[in-house]
Amino acid sequence: MDVRQLEYFLAIVDHGGFNRAATALYLSQPSLSQAVRALERDLGSDLFHRIGRRAVLTEAGRALIEPARAAVRGLETARASVEAVRELRSGRLDVAAMPSQAVEPLTTMIRSFHARHPDVSVSIKAAFTARDVVDMVRTGAAELGLLAASGPLPDKEVVVHPVGEQRFVLVVPPDGPFASRTAVTCEELAGQRLIVGQRGTGMRAYADGLLERGIAFKVAAETEHRVAILPLVLAGVGLAVVTDSWRTTAERVGARVLDIEPETRLGIALVSRRGLLSPAAEAFLADGPGARDDSRGDD
Secondary structure, three states: OOHHHHHHHHHHHHHOOHHHHHHHHOOOHHHHHHHHHHHHHHHOOOOEEEEOOEEEEOHHHHHHHHHHHHHHHHHHHHHHHHHHHHOOOOOEEEEEEOOHHHOOOHHHHHHHHHHHOOOOEEEEEEOOOHHHHHHHHHOOOOOEEEEEEOOOOOOOOOEEEEEEEEEEEEEEOOOOOOOOOOEEEHHHHOOOEEEEEOOOOHHHHHHHHHHHOOOOOEEEEEEOOHHHHHHHHHOOOOEEEEEHHHHHHHHHOOOEEEEEEOOOEEEEEEEEOOOOOOHHHHHHHHOHHHHHOOOOOOO
16 A cells, blocks of 8 residues: 555545546546555455446445545645755754854854754754764764864764864953963963863863973863853863853953964864765755854864
8 A cells, every 4th residue: 555546545535436536637547446456455445336437435435534634644744844854944953063163163153054044943962072073973963063173184984074273262360360461372371270171172182282392280170061161260260271262252251362372273174974965964064155254163
């Protein structure tokens, strides 16, 4: 049994016979009769009494009408839903992003995407490291991912779509060190109390790089929760090396943001799985260059 056969059955019911149904369906009557016979064989019951040119519903035929209409309506709804997703009139896009990247440039990307496709929702999935992002995209937990890397971008398991770069900055409390300064050298971080992220993040890689260069600092706190960084800084626990994506938010809550010299940058990229992408994912990638040129990056 298939839905096409049910559509033929209902056409006979609605049009009052095989001839009229065949005309409405643009089928020959033998083809229509053959399809209905196949349906009757599948069900093990006659659906019509054939009386001359008349077709009179049997009890089994009457019992089939309601479930047949429900099945056909269900198929029509499914077709309409798929059509809406294909035309970006509905649907959802899952994007995995490292915590700071969810601040920027992801906010700008989603704003640009929603300006063009307001009926498609974006679900942001948390991933703490670039490896987490790649794994979520590779395994299908998310269709797209947004990550940053201090070295070459990972392009063996996923397709990489470069977004840009973002430099590291230092976030300090309003009454903290380096008063009236707009920049510091990395050497001046020696002896400071720093808030660091977990291994695998760009901010942790930067901190580890300082130690390798002999610039010793004290770890005031290590956090996996990026939302804790600014409260910790403002509470005077320590200073934080993050990327410039945090600048606006940090300054808004009263922290000071200083450039670190020499300048060190992370590469920012969207990644997608290999193979076909959904219309929403294709649109998200295509909407990008102009919308992302001035966006800020992440760690």
